[in-house]
Amino acid sequence: MLHLYEKVERIYGYRQLILHLRRQMDKPINAKRVYRLMRLQGIQSMFRKKRKKYVGSTPQQVAENVLNRNFEAEAPNQKWVTDVTKFKYGNGKKAYLSAKGHLFQSP
Structure with missing residues (x-):
């Protein structure tokens, strides 16, 4: 052992x-x-320090909050929303995915 x-x-x-x-x-x-x-x-396992997985940073540009959490629209195609997700892959490479959709009138 x-x-x-x-x-x-x-x-x-x-x-x-x-x-x-x-x-x-x-x-x-x-x-x-x-x-x-x-x-x-008197033997025991070594404890390793846990590394911080996420390094917080402030964004370079922040879009204006136009909707102000008012997601209801009076007619179709009045309010459009999107989200951008950043994927890291390979050796320091990045890819961006943007999905967009529009908000319809509530029934």
């Missing part, structure tokens, strides 16, 4: 160690036993 723990650079906890030991030995291994042995030997 210590050999495997050193091989994976002390990253794995008892759950990952159990999975790898079971694959290597082709036998059922008791999870509580592995956990107890790890505690006795």
Whole structure:
């Protein structure tokens, strides 16, 4: 168990160690036993800092709020709305998707 723990650079906890030991030995291994042995030997998994997934930024241009949440129209084709979604793909490439629609008169 210590050999495997050193091989994976002390990253794995008892759950990952159990999975790898079971694959290597082709036998059922008791999870509580592995956990107890790890505690006795003073080994534990490494905790990595979680990275911030989203970096907030202020938009360069902000459109004027013309509708002001008044989505009802008196006749067709008076109010049109759209949304732009940015997709990141590849090595720093971006693609933009814009879906638009118009608001109809409420029945």
